[in-house]
Amino acid sequence: MNWLHRFHLGDRPVAAVGWLDVERGSSLVNRCLGALLRLPRAGAHQQLQVRIADTDGLERWHRRIGGRRLDSRQRRVGNVLVEYAGPVELRMRMEVTDDRLTLTPLGGALRIGRMKIPLPTVVAPHTAAVATSTDDGFEVEVRIWVPLVGLLIAYRGHVCEEVAVDG
Secondary structure, eight states, X not given: OOXXXXXXXXXXXXXXXXXXXXXXXXXXXXXXHHHHTTOOXXXXXXXXXXXXXXXXXXXXXXXXXXXEEEEEEEEEETTEEEEEETTEEEEEEEEEOSSEEEEEEEEEEEEETTXXXXXXXXXXXXXEEEEEEETTEEEEEEEEEETTTEEEEEEEEEEEEOOOOOO
C-alpha cells in the first residue's frame, strides 16, 4: 500500500507536513462565510500540518494551514466519503486508483443533534478533490464552493509523511 493509500484509506494514525497555495472567494458573502467558518487565509506556500486518528471507523482530521486550525471528522461507507465539519455534513463519491484518489460532490446536509436536514444543491457546500502520488508523498488539489455564492476556498500543494526526529 503506497503512502497516498495509507494516508487516505488506512486505519492507523497518520501525521503529515507540507505546503499549500490557498485561494479564497472574493465577494463580500464569500469573505463573511470564510471568516465565520474560520477558513485559512489566502496566500502562497503556507505551511501545512495534518494529524489523522481513527476511532471505530470515524477519522478525526486535525489540519493546521498557515497557522489556522481546520478540523473535521470523516467516515467511509463503501465508495462514499462523509465529512462532518461542525453542523455540516458533506457526501462525496470516492474513486481510488493505484496513484490517485478523486472526490466528487454528492450532496450535503445540516445536522442539529440527531436531526439531519438535507440541503438543496444550490446552498449545500460542495467539495471536489484530487490527490496524486509522487515519489515523496502526494500532490493535492481541493476546491470547496456553494453554488449560490461561489468559491469558499481552494488549495493545492504537496503533502509528505512527517518523519519523527530523535533528539
